[in-house]
Amino acid sequence: MIEKKDIALEKAVLIGIITKDQDEAQSKEYLDELEFLTYTAGGDVLARFTQKMDMPNPKTFIGSGKMEDVRQFIEENEVGTAIFDDELSAAQERNISKILNVKVLDRTNLILDIFAQRAQTSYARTQVELAQCEYLLPRLRGMWTHLERQKGGIGMRGPGETEIETDRRIVRDKIALLKAKIKTIDKQMAVQRGNRGKMVRVALVGYTNVGKSTLMNVISKSEVFAENKLFATLDTTVRKVVIQNLPFLLSDTVGFIRKLPTQLVDSFKSTLDEVREADLLLHVVDISHPNFEEHIDSVNKILGEIDSSDKPTIMVFNKIDAYKSEPLDEDDIDAERTKANYSLEEWKNTWMSKIGNNALFISAVNKSNLEDFKKRVYDEVREIHITRFPYNHFLYPDYNYEDM
Numbered sequence: 001m002i003e004k005k006d007i008a009l010e011k012a013v014l015i016g017i018i019t020k021d022q023d024e025a026q027s028k029e030y031l032d033e034l035e036f037l038t039y040t041a042g043g044d045v046l047a048r049f050t051q052k053m054d055m056p057n058p059k060t061f062i063g064s065g066k067m068e069d070v071r072q073f074i075e076e077n078e079v080g081t082a083i084f085d086d087e088l089s090a091a092q093e094r095n096i097s098k099i100l101n102v103k104v105l106d107r108t109n110l111i112l113d114i115f116a117q118r119a120q121t122s123y124a125r126t127q128v129e130l131a132q133c134e135y136l137l138p139r140l141r142g143m144w145t146h147l148e149r150q151k152g153g154i155g156m157r158g159p160g161e162t163e164i165e166t167d168r169r170i171v172r173d174k175i176a177l178l179k180a181k182i183k184t185i186d187k188q189m190a191v192q193r194g195n196r197g198k199m200v201r202v203a204l205v206g207y208t209n210v211g212k213s214t215l216m217n218v219i220s221k222s223e224v225f226a227e228n229k230l231f232a233t234l235d236t237t238v239r240k241v242v243i244q245n246l247p248f249l250l251s252d253t254v255g256f257i258r259k260l261p262t263q264l265v266d267s268f269k270s271t272l273d274e275v276r277e278a279d280l281l282l283h284v285v286d287i288s289h290p291n292f293e294e295h296i297d298s299v300n301k302i303l304g305e306i307d308s309s310d311k312p313t314i315m316v317f318n319k320i321d322a323y324k325s326e327p328l329d330e331d332d333i334d335a336e337r338t339k340a341n342y343s344l345e346e347w348k349n350t351w352m353s354k355i356g357n358n359a360l361f362i363s364a365v366n367k368s369n370l371e372d373f374k375k376r377v378y379d380e381v382r383e384i385h386i387t388r389f390p391y392n393h394f395l396y397p398d399y400n401y402e403d404m
């Protein structure tokens with residue numbers, strides 16, 4: 001799945017834990033995702049280390065024996081970066097750095113780093129910089145001793161780079177400055193959104209890499225950057241789309257992910273305003289991903305955090321072309337059928353019985369079922385349009401609303 005065409009990838013190892021809240025299969029899934037994140041940030045994962053434990057070690061996250069295994073591997077293979085799946089405290093980061101003597105990152109670092117690489121507009125860059133400063137502030141002491149050695153590469157892009165910024169006061173001032181800058185842009189953006197009048201607003205939401213931008217391109221004939229890496233989209237794109245005679249605004253925005261750093265959710269609040277102010281959500285799901293149900297839960301959780309849980313929502317199950325169910329192991333007579341063995345038909349039935357025609361199954365790439373999808377969106381937009389402009393619909397049922 002992962003193409004390793006980039007030269008000089010940074011060598012990395014991943015470290016995760018198996019706990020009572022996070023079993024072996026889940027831990028593997030998280031590490032798969034962490035590997036994808038590492039690849040997106042420009043790294044190459046040479047090995048993974050996992051340890052079963054009741055709770056993380058407060059000093060070093062994993063136990064000392066396991067840490068020694070990691071240290072040896074790092075030394076033998078000249079690895080430059082150790083990436084932990086969970087957020088490390090400043091003290092843990094410091095202790096681990098001392099033992100491993102390489103760059104130590106956690107999932108939050110990695111995501112912030114990818115965001116820093118991908119931010120295109122000055123607005124996105126400001127938001128990412130703010131999140132990085134807020135992440136950095138409580139960790140300044142930890143960074144201090146290692147900055148000499150840690151220069152450049154993954155996790156080091158952004159405000160951590162220069163020594164001068166290790167001064168807390170400077171970082172605090174910077175945070176205030178960035179916040180003020182964001183506030184100014186926010187005001188301009190609110191005005192822009194206000195100028196759009198009463199047009200019906202539809203937002204594509206979903207986990208990262210599910211095909212939101214691809215779907216946007218297919219239905220609005222626009223060219224929005226889409227690729228098989230995480231967080232291809234950071235800035236919100238808004239396009240006017242017309243289905244039959246009905247115009248509406250469609251927005252494509254940043255993808256969600258599990259354990260999304262709170263600093264990021266906060267600093268991206270305004271980007272997410274597009275979602276918060278939408279009349280209708282299209283929640284796009286990658287049904288070919290083995291853990292798509294968990295992705296749905298994570299997205300719903302973040303929607304809750306931005307007060308958008310109660311919006312009319314259509315669930316759009318994408319990538320049906322790539323869906324594969326696991327065959328039941330015939331040699332194992334005790335093998336029980338699980339959801340992994342479901343056929344696409346079974347998934348359709350499951351979701352249709354749950355939410356009726358609010359579940360759609362499509363392939364944005366193969367363009368399958370897109371007519372159904374458009375029809376469903378049209379019906380829903382029309383309904384909202386009628387409540388918003390009742391007289392127009394009453395007086396001129398065939399009016400071309402595109403001119404409004």
Ligand SMILES: Nc1nc2c(ncn2[C@@H]2O[C@H](COP(=O)(O)OP(=O)(O)OP(=O)(O)O)[C@@H](O)[C@H]2O)c(=O)[nH]1
Nearest residue numbers: 209210211212213214226227231232233255364365
């Ligand atoms: N097989 C298959 N692949 C798809 C389909 N739709 C999108 N993809 C692929 O999935 C990858 C991610 O697509 P994007 O449109 O960038 O996904 P996104 O949700 O916008 O991702 P972010 O912006 O990173 O959150 C790309 O490689 C697409 O080509 C589909 O229907 N089938």
Ligand SMILES: [Mg+2]
Nearest residue numbers: 212213232233
């Ligand atoms: Mg995208």
